[in-house]
Structures are given as C-alpha cells and as structure tokens.
Amino acid sequence: MIDYDERVLAPRPWTLEQSNWAARLAASAAPGPLLELCAGAGQIGLAAAVLAGRDLCQVEADPVAAGYAAENAARAGWADRVDLRIARLDEALRADERFPLVLADPPYLRTAEVADWPDDPVRAIDGGADGLAVTRAVLAVAAAHLIGGGHLLLQVAGAAQAAAVVDQPECGRDFAAGDVRSVDERRAVLHLVRRGSGVCPPVGPGAPS
DSSP states (O other): OOOOOTTSOOOOGGGHHHHHHHHHHHTTSOSSOEEEESOTTSHHHHHHHHHHTOOEEEEOSOHHHHHHHHHHHHHTTOGGGEEEEOSOGGGSSOTTOOEEEEEEOOOOBOGGGGGGOTTSOHHHHBOOTTSOHHHHHHHHHHHHHEEEEEEEEEEESHHHHHHHHHTSHHHHHHEEEEEEEEEETTEEEEEEEESSOOOOOOOSSSOOO
16 A cells, blocks of 8 residues: 555556566666656555565655655565655765666656646646656666666656657667557656666665665
8 A cells, every 4th residue: 555645646556567567677687776766655666676676766856755655665664675865866866876777757748738637746747848857857867877788667658758758869879769668648668778788786775685
C-alpha cells in the first residue's frame, strides 16, 4: 500500500510496469543502487528496488512528496536501503556518484495541457511549453551519473513524445535508443542506454546488492 494525499501525484497502477521492467534489467546490470529521479511518493523506484533486491537512491524536490516516499519505504521494510534526497535534480548528486540504472517519471505535459488534469498537482505534471523541460534535466543528470551501458527508463507522454525525446541533441549524443512500451497514445516508457562502458562503484547506504 502506498500513502499519499491530494498534494502529491496519485500513483497510477500502470506505472508498475516501469518498476517490473527496471527489475528485469537490474538482474543483468552492474552492481550498485538504483536511482529514481522525480520520485514523487516513491512507489515506482521502491517497487523496482524491492523486486530487484537493490539499494535505492531517490531524488524529489517537493518535501511533501518526499515525506510520503520515506514513509512508504519504511512501510515496505526498505527504509535502511533507501537514500532519499530532497533536492533539485541538478543539486542532489555528488559528481563522482554512478548508477547502473535510472528511473524517472518527470512532469511531461505541455503547460497548455495542464488544465485538462485538474486533480493533479501542477508542479507534478507541468513539463513546460513543449513538455520536455524537466525531461531534458533528467537526461542531463542521467548522462552524468549512469555508467556506460547503464539503463534509463523514462516515462513520456506516449510514443510521439518518446520520438521527440530521442530527437533531442543531448539524447543522441549520450544515449542509444532502446524500446518504447506504450500503454496508450498518451502514456509510455522509453528505454535509453548510456553510451560507453564502465563499472559502477558502490554508492548510497549499505553494500550494493
């Protein structure tokens, strides 16, 4: 059970596919904690970490959402394996930290579309004029902190936005495009692989699994 309130984006059941996909990738990925960006109430990264038996680093700027992420990790018995950072994406990680897999559910709606979802907190869904403002920040963080060959699983507003992400110059420079798994025309998960090769050093609380 995941706790949250109206100030936090309500968990969507379909997003557990992102968790399951991450756990499957983690089975053959380098050792080290998973990293979840734009964690919200924390359910996606938490489920992935529990399924994979991995430590987890979560980044969330909203203290209310982060509070729920901490409570949800504790309820799942995973609190001592979660390193929760309440900070902006570009300030949360040390320069030397590296991870084998990153999950992210950034705000991806265009600002003009936000009014179509009145029950959702604006901060959690507004991705700027083109819907990609926060996604570009996620790409930058993932490029800096994923090992070569590491995986990024990114929620997007359907296959059309997945294509727009792949077309971003920084995406083509730093990542190879993998699969897109669509739920419907407005919801999908994009798989990207960090170019290069490398080994993930231990980071975060406890020993990596």
